[in-house]
Amino acid sequence: MNMIEAINSALDTMLDRDPDVVILGEDVGYFGGVFRATAGLQEKHGKTRVFDSPISENGIIGVAVGMGAYGLRPVPEIQFADYIYPGLDQIVSEAARIRYRSVGQFIAPMTIRSPYGGGIFGGQTHSQSPESLFTHMSGVKTVIPSTPYDAKGLLIAAIECDDPVVFFEPKRIYNGPFDGHYDRPVQPWAKHPASDVPKDYYRIELGKANIVRVGEAVTVLAYGTMVHVALAVVEELGIDAEVIDLRSLVPLDIEAIETSVRKTGRCMIVHEATRTSGFGAELSALVQERCFYHLEAPVIRVTGFDTPYPHSLEWAYFPGPIRIKTALEKILKD
Template identity: 80%
Template structure:
């Protein structure tokens, strides 16, 4: 499985796979791409000597040199702006924004420059950059270290938005993103960097080292952007989710004994409409789960798409379980997340209708 595109199903254990957590898988993907492509450069705050605040770039500067992996000033606008120029020049920059909450000063560069460069230059210039950033809550980081702004970027034509939920997918999707000729926002759910957590949040279901999705193939492989993963097949309802909430939804459905089909979207843009439509037409019910706030969240777009395309197959209204429409509550973050109670109530409601 060294040079191929991975399937949309769970990884198969072979002699060529190892158990990694998500941080290790991301580090390995970056290492592989630095070795394969001399145009790949990694930059950001503390990504060089220190190896990143979450250690995702640990050891890469020592191995590949200070011109390939280097620290930047604390200037997100500058980091992203330089990356746009690098991409137009012919490099493949992979800037890291230390937390997704810090990305807002760089929005103008992303929206007005990176997203439009290919179109406004009639294809003469491109911005093949992959902006990596930890996102979401779960580490008691407070309001400025816990936000989930994915809907902002999914709204911008010209940007691609990717969110892995497993080490296997993180490595394959990151390699695909770096090789893509368009700008990619690569959000990494930091709450599951080291392992998936149950719907009850306080204890791991099991460490990544024992989890089935921790099986990561050796060497180079990629997962095509725009392909959802079927976490489990089912008949009772379809659950659409991504990132950390994949594991939460799976835990709740297992606890309730619900025969749900769970789709891990993996990429919000491009979105695997075909997989969504096929699943909802089969089950007749759809539940959407995401951590971000409800109003204008990506779940609203999913709900509209499902209603437009599957209306005559629906046996109940599409439902959403999301974060609340409030500033991120530091002391109450576990109540803020979709969890067993709210997801369970939504499941009961859908099955009753």
């Protein structure tokens, strides 16, 4: 399976297992989603389980909050992460707080799926990475997979969670991984070990990072698309780096991070979002607080630029191989 197929399989599995699971959003029904993640689900499960909504992100998320409070497990789709902002108040003021405001009488067991990041030359209206906004909200979990196997297992765990989860899906790797060089074709997932996705039910616990490469010289923290880019550079340079795919930003597997950095003494953080107030800043602070006396060099970040997302210069905006290579060489010399 590629990531789209894995996500579709997760949704299909949960619709089969739990009659309270419903899917709603723009074009998710008859059309099967703009990226085809919900293809065939309405035909199989019916229009009361998988249905289209008006073009109103505020309405989509607000309705999902009410569904969750009523006892359902809604999975609303926001067509692009860039469009989630009209529904932000519903997430912040309602979904994130309903458990606390009601003293546990009501919950919001909803999973907000949304394609995010670059990969389609969508520019500033179809390519943003707003994950740090949601990691700042108490009461909301934030998950970003990097492989089809993780996408299915994490999505199932998110749907089963009694708290609201924002589930961002990296568009660049929807159909396959790549070798870290953006001018080369996407490689088919069939040649990638992470494409071995069981058809049946399984789940991956939220808050558990995945050490995708063991090493001793430097710890590289990444998630989503950037896991593949970082791995490509590390392999190309032959650096003895430990690469950790965070998978879940909130809850965060700080124990795995701390154990790795204490071992390597160096830490590099890679993410696609803009640098200022990006999630890398939080990671850097946590590493400094917990591993200061083990660090042999300053924590370094390789991120997107503090500019609006460009259409034609998307690959230059991405933290690509050249920038990551330069950062690795620098941190290993310090």
